Amino acid sequence: MHLTLRVWRQDGPGAEGRFETYEAAGIHQDMSFLEMLDLVNERLVTGGREPIAFDHDCREGICGSCGLMINGRAHGPQGSTATCQLHMREFSDGDTIVIEPWRATSFPIVRDLVVDRGAFDRIIEAGGYIGAPTGSAPEANLTPVPKETADAAMDAAACIGCGACVAACPNGAGQLFTAAKVAHLNLLPQGQPERWMRVERMVETMEEYFGSCSNHGECEPACPKGISLDNIALMNRDYLLSKMRNRKLGGRR
Amino acid sequence: MLNLRRARREQARQAPWIVSIYRTDTGKKYAMAISGVVLLLFVLGHMIGNLHVFEGAHGGTFRIDEYGEGLRDLGEPLFPRTLVLWAFLRIPLAAAFLIHIHAAFALTRSNRSARETKYQSPRDYLAARYASRTMRWSGVIVLLFLAWHLADLTVGVEAVNPEFVRGSVYHNLVSSLSRWPVWTLYVVAQVALAFHIWHGAWSLFQSLGINNPRFNRFRRTFAHAFATVVVAGFLSVPVGVALDIVS
Numbered sequence: 001m002h003l004t005l006r007v008w009r010q011d012g013p014g015a016e017g018r019f020e021t022y023e024a025a026g027i028h029q030d031m032s033f034l035e036m037l038d039l040v041n042e043r044l045v046t047g048g049r050e051p052i053a054f055d056h057d058c059r060e061g062i063c064g065s066c067g068l069m070i071n072g073r074a075h076g077p078q079g080s081t082a083t084c085q086l087h088m089r090e091f092s093d094g095d096t097i098v099i100e101p102w103r104a105t106s107f108p109i110v111r112d113l114v115v116d117r118g119a120f121d122r123i124i125e126a127g128g129y130i131g132a133p134t135g136s137a138p139e140a141n142l143t144p145v146p147k148e149t150a151d152a153a154m155d156a157a158a159c160i161g162c163g164a165c166v167a168a169c170p171n172g173a174g175q176l177f178t179a180a181k182v183a184h185l186n187l188l189p190q191g192q193p194e195r196w197m198r199v200e201r202m203v204e205t206m207e208e209y210f211g212s213c214s215n216h217g218e219c220e221p222a223c224p225k226g227i228s229l230d231n232i233a234l235m236n237r238d239y240l241l242s243k244m245r246n247r248k249l250g251g252r253r
Numbered sequence: 254m255l256n257l258r259r260a261r262r263e264q265a266r267q268a269p270w271i272v273s274i275y276r277t278d279t280g281k282k283y284a285m286a287i288s289g290v291v292l293l294l295f296v297l298g299h300m301i302g303n304l305h306v307f308e309g310a311h312g313g314t315f316r317i318d319e320y321g322e323g324l325r326d327l328g329e330p331l332f333p334r335t336l337v338l339w340a341f342l343r344i345p346l347a348a349a350f351l352i353h354i355h356a357a358f359a360l361t362r363s364n365r366s367a368r369e370t371k372y373q374s375p376r377d378y379l380a381a382r383y384a385s386r387t388m389r390w391s392g393v394i395v396l397l398f399l400a401w402h403l404a405d406l407t408v409g410v411e412a413v414n415p416e417f418v419r420g421s422v423y424h425n426l427v428s429s430l431s432r433w434p435v436w437t438l439y440v441v442a443q444v445a446l447a448f449h450i451w452h453g454a455w456s457l458f459q460s461l462g463i464n465n466p467r468f469n470r471f472r473r474t475f476a477h478a479f480a481t482v483v484v485a486g487f488l489s490v491p492v493g494v495a496l497d498i499v500s
Contacts, residue, residue: 008373019373072377098374105369170381172367203279211367212278212360214388215456216381230464237462239279247270 001027001088004096005040007052010109017109019098029089033076034059034066036088053112061085061224064160067167068113069100074164074222082162082224102167106174106209117163119209120177126205127198128181130190143189156183158225166210168222174210176219178202179231186238196242203239278363281356286457288356291349293450293479300486306423306499307489315423322420354396361389384448385456391449398442405429423499430494443487451480 003024010017024040031039034056041051057065066083070076076086091097101109106119145153157180165176182199185191191198213232220229267273274280302324308316328337384391404410406425409417416428430436455476458464463472493499 006374017373069372069374072372072375073379100372100374103368103370103372105367168379170376170378170386171364173364204277207278207363209367211364212282213459214360214364214385215452215459216385218378218381221379229459230469233459233462233464235462236279236282236460237464240274240283240462243270243274243280 001029001091001093003027003036003091003094006096006098007113008100009052009112010101011111013108013110027088029087031088032059032084033068033070033086033088034084053110053114055114056084059084062160064162067102067115067162067164069098069102069167071098074102074168075162075224079221080224080226082160085224102163104163104166104172104210106172107163107166115163117161119174120161120163122209123174123178123202123205124181126201127194128185128202130185131194134190145188149187153184153187156180156187156227156231159184159223159227160225162224164222164224165219165227168218169211169213170216170218171211171214173213173219174206175213175232175235176223176227176229178206179235180227182235182238183231186234195238196245199235199238200242200246203235275356278360281360282460284352285356285360286460288349288353289453289457291345292353293454295346295349296446296450296483296487297479300483303490304486306426307493310423315421317422318420321422354392357389357392382452384452388449388452391445394442394445395449398438398445401438402442405435426490427494427500430491436491436495439491440488443484443491446487447480447484450483451476454479 005022005024006019007022008017009020022040022044024036027036027039034054037052037054044051054068055065057063059066061082061084064082067075068083070083070086075081075083077090078086099113101107101113102115102117104115107115107117110116159177159180161177163177166172166174169175182202185198186195215229215232217229220227268276275284302320303317305317305320306315310316311319324338324342325335327342378386401413404413406414406417406422406429409419409425411417414425414429417425430439453476455472458472490499
């Protein structure tokens with residue numbers, strides 16, 4: 001395959017960025033998208049030019065490091081797929097592919113296609129954990145969890161924190177990520193003691209960094225793990241409940 | 254003791270509970286949804302009331318004129334005339350409008366600042382519909398229309414509706430809708446309203462956290478049905494005027 005790439009290049013966080021065009025010849029359809037970029041980079045380095053910087057780690061769709069805006073879609077044209085699992089057979093010979101980094105004020109560009117997703121860590125720090133020291137793994141049948149609940153929590157826990165939801169959202173909102181993390185713990189018995197503290201703190205930390213949810217639903221098809229919008233409704237409900245419960249506990253007016 | 258006093262002072266400085274919720278974006282979405290429900294109920298009631306126009310005249314007065322008078326008489330003889338109309342319908346409705354608009358402004362500002370640098374290449378939207386992405390424009394169209402509509406048929410501003418006669422609802426709306434620019438304005442505004450409430454009637458469930466596998470699939474159906482029924486009902490009046498059914 002012979003492709004034309006239009007790639008966003010930016011030398012540093014504050015620097016002026018621009019699109020640069022590269023011809024990518026001899027691309028095999030069984031290459032992954034990142035392998036294709038590797039090949040382009042090898043040629044750039046051989047030619048004495050700076051390679052394109054992009055984030056990647058496990059390359060098996062589970063770490064959440066990679067993430068590119070490909071032809072205006074987060075993670076490219078294939079649904080429920082992270083960029084690393086996207087293969088070149090999804091494109092045709094002669095295509096022009098436009099590659100941009102995630103765009104959000106709280107995801108500042110580090111270089112080229114690499115963004116800093118530290119804002120997600122701030123949200124997790126606010127409550128995306130269970131505070132009790134648990135020791136070794138408990139006996140599996142000690143705390144019964146209904147199958148439906150376990151499934152729903154597991155579906156939410158599939159979130160890899162890649163940031164595609166923020167990238168795809170017209171509002172630059174982080175609701176799908178935060179809701180997945182809230183639902184994952186708030187649905188399970190182990191998450192109950194900190195349930196109301198967790199949702200209040202996580203939502204309020206999220207709002208310091210990201211926009212608000214207009215229910216466009218754009219995040220759901222962008223998510224490589226197929227996290228459902230239902231989690232956002234759960235988070236919205238739990239947030240209001242937390243406000244009521246924490247009001248009682250805190251003796252507020 | 255000192256700590257207790259400090260704690261009390263801290264508490265006094267905190268905003269009231271409901272205000273502190275409204276200050277968050279999620280709280281504003283709640284306010285959007287709840288004021289939206291009030292406005293949806295209003296447009297539904299208004300649409301049903303409009304259908305009196307098709308009942309024509311009865312004993313020398315038009316039924317819709319009697320209906321308009323009836324709204325002013327609501328609560329009589331228990332309450333003074335127009336008190337119920339103002340205290341329970343008009344003022345809460347105006348409050349719902351103001352909250353809805355304020356929350357929309359604040360949320361738009363927050364969303365804009367969440368992505369200061371836009372995408373430099375064209376986006377390919379998968380789920381965001383035309384209606385959801387144009388909420389603020391359809392909202393502005395409906396708001397501008399509302400200003401015209403109040404001046405046209407409620408207050409009767411001379412420049413807007415020169416033939417306005419207070420209390421003659423039927424006469425006023427026919428004389429207004431017989432002018433084609435006004436007719437077009439009404440139809441365009443109703444289409445904008447259709448888009449606006451189609452997204453809103455679904456969106457409010459998510460914002461309020463009303464989500465359950467048992468009824469999730471009915472939420473979209475409800476939005477389709479609500480938007481269709483309300484707008485078809487509203488459009489029936491200008492269409493009736495155009496077809497000379499109402500004249």
